[in-house]
Amino acid sequence: MNKIDPTLYLQSQQTSRAPSNDLGKDEFLKILMTQLQNQDPTNPMDDRDFIAQMSQFSTLEQTMNMAKSIDDLVQSQLISPVIQYSHMIGKEISYQAIDKETGQKLDVEKGNVIAVSQKEGWAILELDNGEKVYADAVLQVSDPKSNSNKS
Template sequence: MTKIDPSLYLSNQQNQNVPSPELGKDEFLKILMTQLQNQDPTNPMDDREFISQMATFSSLEQMMNMTQSIDTLVQSQLVSPVIKYSHMIGKEVTYQAYDEESGEKTSIETGTVVAVSQKDGWAILELENGEKVYADAILKVNDPSAAADEEDGNADPDSTEGSE
């Protein structure tokens, strides 16, 4: 017969309460209840002070809920491939084209991104020419508006050449 190691018994486990550096709503309520239970009956807590503490508790709870909502929003945006690649709209991309029937590489082509979508968690760039290209298949990204600004001499708005 096998024997159970006595160190694994729940009664032998140390029950340590690790203090948290943050004061949450549960701790705030405990402090408030202790304060109410231990107040002097001949000199009860001032109504304004009690209302102030309840307002503080309410504000604390709302801030905690807002923080959680913002964290959820940020995490969802970091995960979304559409948001991650939305800055590519208007950019000129170079990509490897494939023959749809054979699946073989045909040529390297260029197109302007007009939309971003996703399929199965992958970002798909939709191009002006109707092609749809996975974002990880892009070989080069070019900003045509930056190239036009350089040709017009507007690349550096602080430049003083020709203004004298």
């Protein structure tokens, strides 16, 4: 007959724990249950105190959920270059034209942005003259309506 050594189980258990600054639902409920179990029976916790603690916890939880939602929204907005540069549609831009074969700089050209797309994480402005320009190559942005009033 084989006998199981109980010390093996104890030796395999984690002996230290890492402290955490986060107080989640489970931790709060454990604290609350401990508080209720150890209260003085001759002077129990007032219902109002209990309700106030639950209300504070609920408010904190909702605030944390809202903060996470806002962070997620901000991250999703930062990821999409199309959204970042969509305000450029309808604007006139000036850009340094480059010869596609030689890579040499040509004259500064202008065009109106008609669409925004993305390629490999980079925003590409599609112009009414058929050109596609990386957004970081733009030298100037102007409103074509204000330019037509100058004539």
